Amino acid sequence: MLFGRIIRNLLVKVAKVDSRLTRRSFIVWTKEKSLARIRELAVIPVVRVSSRQHVMCAVKGIIKGGINVVEITLTVPNAISIIQELVAEYGAELLVGAGTVLDADSCRQALLAGAEFIVSPAFDAEVVAMTRQRGKLAMPGALTPTEVLIAWNSGADLVKLFPCDSVGGAAYIRALKGPFPKIEFVVTGGVTIETAPELLAAGATAVGVGQSVMSQKALECDDAAAIASSARKFQEALQAARRR
Secondary structure, eight states, X not given: OHHHHHHHHHHHHHHXXXXXXXXXXXXXXXXXXXXXXXXXXXXXXXXXXXXXXXXHHHHXXXXXXXXXXXXXXXXXXXXXXXXXXXXXXXXXXXXXXXESOOSHHHHHHHHHHTOSEEEOSSOOHHHHHHHXXXXXXXXXXXXXXXXXXXXXXTTOSSEEETTGGGGTTHHHHXXXXXXXXXXXXXXXXXXXXXXXXXXXXXXXXXXXXXXXXXXXXXXXXXXXXXXXXXXXXXXXXXXXXXXX
């Protein structure tokens, strides 16, 4: 009987592992699928926090709120191992990217950890080249028209406009979309639930958000439900803007 129980317990454990592996193996992320998800959701929660606990609270909340994409900035302590952990835990359920990637070595580490998109606050040719070489989505930062064109011609899939709110917000996007109608922008810096719809209407493909969805209070209280509520409200605002 003891031997039988041991065998049954082993079979249960194997079944659980197999279930997790099977769930993750059905969808393999590609750059095209990553782009499709970002375009569909039109929002990327940017997690720039001080601990793993806050990351896990934020991720749990945004997933419950219907936003299945997240950017973990490399300013987070142990960001690379956290990215690896999120990829292993959520698989294809969550599109995980790395942010604040400033050099090729950091980019390599993030890609090896499983990041599907690489975001930088500025343009670095080596970072873009390495990301493209691995077949992942490159999102370098730019602000001026010259910087935007350099980033795009170097192979950017999306161009991060940062800090867009400091130079005119929606009006600035409209000005850039005139000469650059084919370039897709992700706007970050001071984005709120009130300004996000205006940014999309002006031509942004998506917005990057932080405390508008993940408040410091909610993180400190480990209140994933509050983050989920904010995420849902943000999504509803964007959907309503699209319907208009």
